[in-house]
Every structure is written in structure tokens, then in C-alpha cells.
Amino acid sequence: MNIFRSLRYRNFKLFFYGQSVSLIGTWMQKTAVSWLVYRLTGSAVLLGVVGFVSLIPSLILSPYAGSFIDRHNRFRLLVVTQVISMVQAGALAALVFFGYYNIPLIILLSLVQGIINAFDVTCRQSLMVEMVDNKDDLPNAIALNSTMTNFARIAGPAVAGIILSTLGEDICFFINFFSYLPVLMCLSMMRLHTPAKPSSNDIWTELKEGFHYVSGNRNLSSLIIMLTISSLFVIPFNTLMPIFAKDLFSGTAKTFSWFESAAGAGSVISAIYLANLKKGKNLIKIMIAAGIVFGASVMFLAYSKHLPVALLFMTLTGVGMMAQTSVINTYIQTHAVPAMRARAISYYVMAYQGMVPVGSLLAGLLAGAIGPRRTVFIEGAIGLIATIVYVVYRNKVAGKVFTIKSLVPVERLKAYFKNAA
Structure with a gap:
């Protein structure tokens, strides 16, 4: 099976x-902002605040964004969000270039980017199905999109670490500003017809319809709840990685970039595996296995004493997190009815990106009270418990008896590695 088969579609190839x-x-800027804020303030709480304001709009605005996008031309909206993102990146680059290190203004610009992302991410995800002519290739396109995202997560922080330690933060911000030019050029070359879909209902009625559809679908709602718990209590562990790099391992900006790149490497490994899957095959079992890997690796990372060991578990967190979030995304996109797809995706974005800022703030506050290692360990434990509860719930709905073997598809994993060998 060709892992790059989705790239034969012109629109998806240009988008990719x-x-x-x-x-x-984007990842260069994210790494530079986190390092800059912690370098200037030394505050775990402010690290949490920056993460909070950059993503909290997704919690508040995503359901509205889904209904809004369903009523307008999604492609044009995507172009608008990219242009505004470029302006925001330019403003942040100018701020740092002129040495105006104003933390409240940096936080404000992070909030602006968060508002843009609430619409941009939902818009991009809902357009994915329009870019792939053969819908059987949609899971592959989603996995390749995730691979691209997580490759950037490797390359961005790695390059940022070098630039931060040699040329300074402002270069990272300027590179992000100019990186929007290629995406705008590619969007201008795409041939995508996505007309607006006027509705006789007001947008608040459609908001209610979207909520009733998602909450009334037991499979969709349980996956979104699972993702909500993970985003609130587990994924925010990453907020504390500057503390691990700088204080616990006595490192520099380059050390911090290694943590981000390690997680990105794990994510790419996971995404490549998912890209080779047939349509809808074993999605739920993969999500359960991913939840176990994610929670356990975060717990082991918390008390790793040596940097190579910590980076190994950081890589495994990327494997688990990527598989969990990508599988849920794929399931929603392939199982939601077309008329409700953008609204269903908006709840995915709300659960994924919207809860992370709340969790980042909680992680920063908790780390300030009990220390970063204990905080990260607790987050991993919550991830494991949530996965077990999800398995128990699914088995109860299906009338099955809960067993430890049901947590991991052992026989399928054995067969997979046997075939690979």
C-alpha cells in the first residue's frame, strides 16, 4: 500500500x-516564545499562562467556528486566517527585534493567534474531505497531514534550538513570518470549489443542532470525552518541559529543543504507521493502546534521572499522543454525517486544543506548588486511569466482561510484529 497515495490529488498535494x-x-516560534518567556521571568506559572491564552479561544469559540464555517466558503476563510496569522507573526517579530520585551504584550499576541486558530484549525480539518477525491484515501490524508505536522514538530524546535543559541529569538520570529508566503502561494494555486451553504436557521440554532448530534452519538461523544480528559490532564505535561530542560537537566535552549524534537519523532513514527492502515481498521483498539503508551511514558518521564532516558520516554509520549488524537480525528471525519462534519470537528478541536490551555495553567500552578516531577507523574497516571475507564465503558455498552487483556490488542500486535519480521 502506497503511504503517499493521497499526494496524487492536486489540491491535497499543494496544501501539504x-x-x-x-x-x-510555527513550531520555531512556539519554541522561541516558551524559551523567551521562561528566560525573562523564570516563572512556571507564566509558562502556563502563555499556553493558556494561546489555546483557550479554541475552548470558547470552536463550536461557534464550526457553525460559522458551515455557513461560509471554507476555502476563502482559510486564506483569511493564514493572512491574519502572517500579520500576527510579523508583529511578534518586530516586537522582539526592537527589544521591547513586554510580557503582557507577548501574551496578548499569543491570545490573538489563539483566536485565529479556533477558526483556522476547524476550517482546515473540514476542508480535508474536499481535497481528496476518493474518500477511501481520507484516513491516509489525515495521517499524512499529521505526519507533516509532527515532522515540523521535530524540525522546528531543532532549528529553533540552534538559532536561539547563536542568532537570537528575533530570527526565529522572522522565519515564521516569511514561512506564510509558501502556504499562501500554494493556496492560490489550488482548484477547490467550496461554496457557502446558506441556512434558514440562525447560527445559535445550528449550535444546538451540532451539540445534540454529537452528544446523541454514543461513539462520538465518548471519544470526545476521552480526548477532553487527555487534553486537560495529560497533554499539558509538555508545558513543563522548559523546566525539565533548564533546571532539572541543567540544559540550554538546545536541550529544550531536543525534548520537543523527541516528541515529534515519536509522533512521526506513529503517523507513518497510521498512514498505512486500511480505512477504519482497528481504530478504537489503536486508540486504547495509544492511551496506555501515552500515560505510562509520561509517568516514566517524570522521574527519569538521565537525559537520554528522558528523551526516550519523551519519544514514546509522542507515539502515544499522536496515535490517540489522530485516531479520534479520523474516526470523527469518517463517521460524522456530511451536514454535521464541521460542527463535529469543532468539538474535536474544542476538546483537543481548547482544554489544553486550561490544563497548561493547572500544570503550571501545580508545578509551582508540588514540583514539576510530581505534577508530570500525576498527569500520566490520570491518562492511564482514563483509558481503563473508557475500556470498561465500551465493554459495558457492548455487554462484554472487562479483562486486562482487553486493554491491549496483544494478539494483533504479535501478528503485526511477526509479519514485519
């Missing part, structure tokens, strides 16, 4: 190439 460049710049 343009976003590949832009996302590297």
Missing part, C-alpha cells in the same frame, strides 16, 4: 507542501 513550510516556522 505549503503547510509543511509554514508549520516548521
Whole structure:
């Protein structure tokens, strides 16, 4: 099976190439902002605040964004969000270039980017199905998109670490600003017809319809709840990685970039595996296995004493987190009815990105009270418990008896590695 089969579609290929460049710049900026704030303030709480304001709009605005996008031309909206993102990146680059290290203003610009992302991410995800002519290739396109995102997560922080330690933070921000040019050029070359879909209902009625559809679908709602718990209590462990790099391992900006790149490497490994899956095959079992890997690796990371060991478990966190979030995304996109797809995806974005800022703030506050290692350990434990509860719930709905073997598809994993060998 060709892992790159989705790239034969012109629109998806252009989208893929343009976003590949832009996302590297985005991760460079993300790494530089986290390092800059912690370098200037030394505050774990402010690290949490920056993460909070950059993603909290997704919690508040995503359901509205889903209904709004369903009523308008999604492609044009995507172009608008990219242009505004470029302006925001330019403002942040100018701020740092002129040495105006104003933390409240940096937080404000992070909030602006968060508002943009609430619409941009939902818009991009809902357009995915329009870029792939053969819908059987949609899971492959989603997995390749995730691979691209997580490759950027490797390359962006790695390059940022070098630039931060040699040329300074402002270069990272300028690179992100110019990285929007390729994506805008690729968007201008795409041939995508996504007309607006006027509705006789007001947007608040459609908001209610979207909520009733998602909450009334037991499979969709349980997956979104699972993702909500993970995003609130487990994924925010990453907020504390500057503390691990700088204080616990006595490192520099380059050390911090290694942590981000390790997680990105794990994510790429996971995404490549998912890209080779047939449509809808074993999605739920993969999600359960991913939840176990994610929670356990975060717990082991918390008390790793040596940097190579910590980076190994950081890589495994990337494997688990990527598989968990990508499988849930794929399931929603392939099982939601077309009329409700954008609204269903908006709840995915709300659960994924919207809860992370709340969790980041909680992680920062808890780390300030009990220390970063204990905080990260607790987050991993919550991830494991949530996965077990999800398995028990599914078995109860299906009338099955809960067993430890049901947590991991052992026989399928054995067969997979046997075939691989």
C-alpha cells in the first residue's frame, strides 16, 4: 500500500507542501516564545499562562467556528486566517527585534493567534474531505497531514534550538513570518470549489443542532470525552518541559529543543504507521493502546534521572499522543454525517486544543506548588486511569466482561510484529 497515495490529488498535494513550510516556522516560534518567556521571568506559572491564552479561544469559540464555517466558503476563510496569522507573526517579530520585551504584550499576541486558530484549525480539518477525491484515501490524508505536522514538530524546535543559541529569538520570529508566503502561494494555486451553504436557521440554532448530534452519538461523544480528559490532564505535561530542560537537566535552549524534537519523532513514527492502515481498521483498539503508551511514558518521564532516558520516554509520549488524537480525528471525519462534519470537528478541536490551555495553567500552578516531577507523574497516571475507564465503558455498552487483556490488542500486535519480521 502506497503511504503517499493521497499526494496524487492536486489540491491535497499543494496544501501539504505549503503547510509543511509554514508549520516548521510555527513550531520555531512556539519554541522561541516558551524559551523567551521562561528566560525573562523564570516563572512556571507564566509558562502556563502563555499556553493558556494561546489555546483557550479554541475552548470558547470552536463550536461557534464550526457553525460559522458551515455557513461560509471554507476555502476563502482559510486564506483569511493564514493572512491574519502572517500579520500576527510579523508583529511578534518586530516586537522582539526592537527589544521591547513586554510580557503582557507577548501574551496578548499569543491570545490573538489563539483566536485565529479556533477558526483556522476547524476550517482546515473540514476542508480535508474536499481535497481528496476518493474518500477511501481520507484516513491516509489525515495521517499524512499529521505526519507533516509532527515532522515540523521535530524540525522546528531543532532549528529553533540552534538559532536561539547563536542568532537570537528575533530570527526565529522572522522565519515564521516569511514561512506564510509558501502556504499562501500554494493556496492560490489550488482548484477547490467550496461554496457557502446558506441556512434558514440562525447560527445559535445550528449550535444546538451540532451539540445534540454529537452528544446523541454514543461513539462520538465518548471519544470526545476521552480526548477532553487527555487534553486537560495529560497533554499539558509538555508545558513543563522548559523546566525539565533548564533546571532539572541543567540544559540550554538546545536541550529544550531536543525534548520537543523527541516528541515529534515519536509522533512521526506513529503517523507513518497510521498512514498505512486500511480505512477504519482497528481504530478504537489503536486508540486504547495509544492511551496506555501515552500515560505510562509520561509517568516514566517524570522521574527519569538521565537525559537520554528522558528523551526516550519523551519519544514514546509522542507515539502515544499522536496515535490517540489522530485516531479520534479520523474516526470523527469518517463517521460524522456530511451536514454535521464541521460542527463535529469543532468539538474535536474544542476538546483537543481548547482544554489544553486550561490544563497548561493547572500544570503550571501545580508545578509551582508540588514540583514539576510530581505534577508530570500525576498527569500520566490520570491518562492511564482514563483509558481503563473508557475500556470498561465500551465493554459495558457492548455487554462484554472487562479483562486486562482487553486493554491491549496483544494478539494483533504479535501478528503485526511477526509479519514485519
